[in-house]
Amino acid sequence: MSTRGFSGRRPTADAARRLPPGQYQTDDFPVLAKGPTPRVDLAHWRFTVSNGPKPLASWSWPEFEALPRTTWRGDIHCVTKWSKFDTTWEGVTIDDLLAAVGVAPPTAYLLALSHDDYDTNLPVADLVGGKAMIATRFAGAPLEAEHGGPARLLVPHLYFWKSAKWVKGLRFTPRDEAGFWELRGYHMYGDPWREQRYTNDP
């Protein structure tokens, strides 16, 4: 049933095609975070891949910067309903990261861990095959702290809370363990095209 008197503002045909259900396009880059922006010192920055509690590999910032780099351009979708088109990111794909670790993924799930004690869960299958990266640059410049710099996870085919800011590592887990928002009402997987915003969404 329609809302009396509401006409709305239609996106262009191109935008309508690119917008998942319930989203609108913004040219801004809104900032959302559970708390203050952590200030992460590059001199002490480390990125660690671990299997449960066991570290598999770890990089300092200069070591991480020496890994193969990839640029990705495309659209991102926040569960708070904004989408931003044609964003450009540069970083290290999870494929290249795992190749540098030198082992096959030991489990099918992992938690991305952040400096502000945030975490979020992802299937490994959603991170490999060129689908995700640890991004350190946005629009050609070092990633700003309020957008997750120095490094954030980028998983653009899922709602953006999965793209953990201020990321410091990936921890493989035996099962799909709920992360910070997934424990607080948000969907375990978060596909914007199926509008998986909240816990009970199908």
Next chain:
Amino acid sequence: MTTQPVSAAPARWHEAVIERIVHRTPRITSVFLRAPIGAHVAGQHVDVRLTAPDGYQAQRSYSIASAPGTAEIELAIERLEAGEVSPYFHEIAQPGDTIDVRGPIGGHFIWRAEDGGPILLIAGGSGVVPLAAIIRDWSVTGPRTPALLVYSARTWEELVFRDELMDIEAREPEFTFIVTTTRGPRQRPSDYDRRLDRSLLRDILSRWKHTARHVYVCGSNVFVEAVTSCLVSDGMPQARIRTERYGGEN
């Protein structure tokens, strides 16, 4: 964080009836809804969905201003000039109209009586809405832990819930309400009329004489970044500070 997660937001949309509309300030209108959704916790939000005659839909999230347990859900909606949805609530919606809502949603930027305090709430502009829900809830639930609301707005006239917050302050000795206005003079000797910068925040917190156990900061991203960086550099543990930022909405 001591707060236990609140989860399991209902997935379904429900039809809500607009019961009343109250223009609170030149820019903010309260919409009171009767909606068959579950009980909320102070600080949570709902999703709102409007549908055009051709089936086109627009969704937005709005914080709940009312305390848990009230019959109506109050949303206090700021009119955004280039907005698609907020002008509907300001100019078109009338009592008796229906909209779709789902929720309540959010398990982080929340306060319940068992979370205790002291609680420090810092609001910029319409960021006061979820904090008003917390103070309203605090005022009717125990324990009477100290609560401080610092509310920055452009002018005295733009303070949403101003008279109600002053009433709560008058009857609750543990509630401190401090206003700072950035584009107009202060109206009470205990208030301020300048930007909420580091020195002002220090003045206010030293007058309060309590150490906050839970800190909630809500407003524009610029406001939240400025306030939280002052708090953190003055020694407030990051883990005590919850933020909610808006921007990019229309």
